[in-house]
Amino acid sequence: MFEGYDFPKSLDEEKFEAWLQSGRNSKIGYKYMLIIWDNYDDDYQAVYVEERESIQRYERYESSTGRESLVAAYDLYSESRVS
Numbered sequence: 539m540f541e542g543y544d545f546p547k548s549l550d551e552e553k554f555e556a557w558l559q560s561g562r563n564s565k566i567g568y569k570y571m572l573i574i575w576d577n578y579d580d581d582y583q584a585v586y587v588e589e590r591e592s593i594q595r596y597e598r599y600e601s602s603t604g605r606e607s608l609v610a611a612y613d614l615y616s617e618s619r620v621s
Contacts, residue, residue: 539554540575540610545609546580549582553582558571558612558614561584567588568587569588569590569614569615570586570587570592570614571584571585571587571611572585572593572596572608572610573609573610573611574607574608575609577604577605577607578605582609590620593620
């Protein structure tokens, strides 16, 4: 997943599925999973949020730090990509 010149490596499908399951199983009640590219670690990370508005807040935060890039956001239960 996410192969291309913007990100130097792809995300393993099994890791993605494990992240979805982890978010669903959380007692916090997350609704969305953000896929983040970390420039320093040179790897993908999952970030879970409860509200859709948190996606925009995260975009503003990551653009101000320059370390992380939001790659995609997914609804944890429908597995559909959120734009």
